Amino acid sequence: xxxxxxxxxxxxxxxxxxxxxxxxxxxxxxxxxxxxxxxxxxxxxxxxxxxxxxxxxxxxxxxxxxxxxxxxxxxxxxxxxxxxxxxxxxxxxxxxxxxxxxxxxxxxxxxxxxxxxxxxxxxxxxxxxxxxxxxxxxxxxxxxxxxxxxxxxxxxxxxxxxxxxxxxxxxxxxxxxxxxxxxxxxxxxxxxxxxxxxxxxxxxxxxxxxxxxxxxxxxxxxxxxxxxxxxxxxxxxxxxxxxxxxxx
Ligand SMILES: NC(=O)c1ccc[n+]([C@@H]2O[C@H](COP(=O)([O-])OP(=O)(O)OC[C@H]3O[C@@H](n4cnc5c(N)ncnc54)[C@H](OP(=O)(O)O)[C@@H]3O)[C@@H](O)[C@H]2O)c1
Numbered sequence: 001x002x003x004x005x006x007x008x009x010x011x012x013x014x015x016x017x018x019x020x021x022x023x024x025x026x027x028x029x030x031x032x033x034x035x036x037x038x039x040x041x042x043x044x045x046x047x048x049x050x051x052x053x054x055x056x057x058x059x060x061x062x063x064x065x066x067x068x069x070x071x072x073x074x075x076x077x078x079x080x081x082x083x084x085x086x087x088x089x090x091x092x093x094x095x096x097x098x099x100x101x102x103x104x105x106x107x108x109x110x111x112x113x114x115x116x117x118x119x120x121x122x123x124x125x126x127x128x129x130x131x132x133x134x135x136x137x138x139x140x141x142x143x144x145x146x147x148x149x150x151x152x153x154x155x156x157x158x159x160x161x162x163x164x165x166x167x168x169x170x171x172x173x174x175x176x177x178x179x180x181x182x183x184x185x186x187x188x189x190x191x192x193x194x195x196x197x198x199x200x201x202x203x204x205x206x207x208x209x210x211x212x213x214x215x216x217x218x219x220x221x222x223x224x225x226x227x228x229x230x231x232x233x234x235x236x237x238x239x240x241x242x243x244x245x246x247x248x
Contacts, residue, residue: 003054004246005035007045007068008061012185013211016059019239042067049090057246058088059239062181065101065134072097082141084134087242098245101138104231104238105208106145109177112204112227113146116174119202124148128165128173130192131180132158135208139179148175153192162193170198176221178207183215191216201225210235 006016020034037048042064049055060068065084069075072085074096079085085097116125127150129139136152143150151173152158153165160169170176176199182190199205205221208231218228 001031001033001054002056003033003035003052004057004059005037005055006059006061007037007039007042007048008064009038009040011036011038011061015210015235016061016239019236020243023243039064042071045071049093049095056090057242058090059242060086060088060134062135063133066137069097071095078102078141082137084137086134086138086238087245089246089248098242099138099141100238100241100245101135101234102142103241104234104236105139105142107237108229108231108234109142109146109206112175112206112229113148115227116204120174125174125204126150126172127175127177128153128169130176130178130182130194133179136179139177139208150175165194167195167198170195170203171200174203176203176205178205178209178215178217181209183207183212183217184209185211188212189216191220196220196224199224199226203227204229207231208234 014036017034017036024032065086068085073094076098079097079099082099086101087098089096124147127148129136129150130153132152132154151160153160178192182192199221203226205218205226205228207215207218209215210231213230221228
């Protein structure tokens with residue numbers, strides 16, 4: 001039996017568990033398992049690894065994508081430059097970290113970016129990235145790679161604080177990407193605090209949250225005529241890329 005799993009906290013409904021269980025079933029792999037490991041403290045990880053020697057791969061989710069790094073023996077060079085890890089291989093007791101969120105986000109953003117770029121006379125749009133956690137690091141890496149200038153909005157460690165995001169900032173940033181958990185189930189009434197009245201049909205709003213499918217952030221954008229997309233496409237691509245890493 002080879003085991004895979006997801007670490008994070010709190011872990012509610014998990015797309016990854018459903019995704020991998022269906023995959024193993026489809027491929028007739030009843031020698032494989034995918035479990036959820038809700039770790040209130042990341043310091044519980046060494047005990048989990050000690051008690052589960054059959055673990056060969058882990059996914060990492062909120063809030064541990066950055067905090068996991070000191071627990072790893074090795075870091076893939078791309079994950080090192082992103083500064084966040086969402087996939088781990090475990091071989092002979094050694095943990096190596098990778099980032100497949102970048103593959104997922106690249107796949108999600110490309111069609112929207114091409115469209116915005118064409119509309120802007122072949123000039124990349126400016127972006128506003130909400131939040132500065134693990135997922136934000138993957139988003140920032142991909143935006144840099146694609147030549148998109150962006151500003152980070154944060155409660156403390158970004159370029160702008162939330163109250164600095166006024167109508168002018170919104171109007172010069174046609175691409176707005178939410179990487180905070182605001183609006184994620186069960187807190188479906190929440191949304192990033194933005195001056196939504198400044199959003200127009202020229203805007204594209206991307207939410208990395210995928211549960212619910214139409215978050216309040218996306219709904220407010222849609223009502224203003226903006227193009228909107230949730231994080232579902234990103235999720236599928238990052239999970240497939242994690243599977244490829246585990247099978248390298
Ligand atoms: N679709 C996908 O494939 C995919 C992949 C990765 C993540 N996600 C989703 O993205 C979200 C973030 O994940 P993560 O791993 O980056 O989490 P994380 O490392 O905990 O970072 C979340 C960031 O959001 C901001 N934030 C959190 N609570 C906030 C609040 N109440 N008000 C304002 N800002 C707040 C914080 O930024 P500041 O500290 O700078 O304020 C925090 O660093 C989750 O909902 C996750 O499910 C989706």
